[in-house]
Amino acid sequence: MKFCKIEFSKQWMWQVYLSLNAAAVFIIPAVIIAFCYIVIVTILWRKANFAMGNDTYSNGCSPQHIINKDGQTVPQQKEKKVRWNSSSRGVIPKAKIKTIKMTFVIVLAFIFCWSPYFVFDLLFVYQQIPDPYSQHITAINTFIQSLAPLNSAANPFIFLLFNFNTVKSACGRHNRHMYSPPTTQSHL
Numbered sequence: 001m002k003f004c005k006i007e008f009s010k011q012w013m014w015q016v017y018l019s020l021n022a023a024a025v026f027i028i029p030a031v032i033i034a035f036c037y038i039v040i041v042t043i044l045w046r047k048a049n050f051a052m053g054n055d056t057y058s059n060g061c062s063p064q065h066i067i068n069k070d071g072q073t074v075p076q077q078k079e080k081k082v083r084w085n086s087s088s089r090g091v092i093p094k095a096k097i098k099t100i101k102m103t104f105v106i107v108l109a110f111i112f113c114w115s116p117y118f119v120f121d122l123l124f125v126y127q128q129i130p131d132p133y134s135q136h137i138t139a140i141n142t143f144i145q146s147l148a149p150l151n152s153a154a155n156p157f158i159f160l161l162f163n164f165n166t167v168k169s170a171c172g173r174h175n176r177h178m179y180s181p182p183t184t185q186s187h188l
Helices: 011-051 094-125 135-147 150-162 164-179
Strands: 065-067 073-075
Touching: 011 094, 094 135, 094 150, 150 164
Parallel strands: none
Antiparallel strands: 065 073
C-alpha cells in the first residue's frame, strides 16, 4: 500500500510547517469567522435600535431634514422614513435570532473540534509534551486526531437541532403523501 508522507530532516522544518498549517487552516479562518459573526451581530443590533424608534432616516439625518443627492441638507418634503421590517415578536424576527444562534454554535463546534488537534500538534512539534511516545499520550493523540473530522459530521446535526420542527413537519408531509390512497370522485 502506497501513501504520501511528509518527511523533514530537521525539527525546525516541522515547526515551520505545522505553524503555517495551523495558521492557514485554523487560526486565520477562525479569526475571519469570528469577525464576520461580530459584523452580523453588530448590523442586526444597529437595525434593531433603528427600528425601536430612533427617529432618523437611512442617511442619519433628523426627521426635519434630509440630505439630497448633491449632499446638501434640505428640509423634509415627501421623503419616507426607512424602517426595518420587524415581527410581532419584537424587533429582530425569530428566524434571524435562530440563524444567529445556529451560526454561533457552528463556529463553536469548529473551534471545539479543531483546536485540540492543532494545539496538540504544535505542543508535540515544539517538544512541550513530556514522554510523547508513551501509551497514555498515544491514546490522547488518537482521540484528538479523530475529533477534528467530527466537525464535518457535527454540522448536519446542529442544523437538525435548530430546525427539528421544520424537518419533522416536512417528513410528515412527505410520508402522508406517500402512503395515502389516491382520492377519486365518481359521478353516478
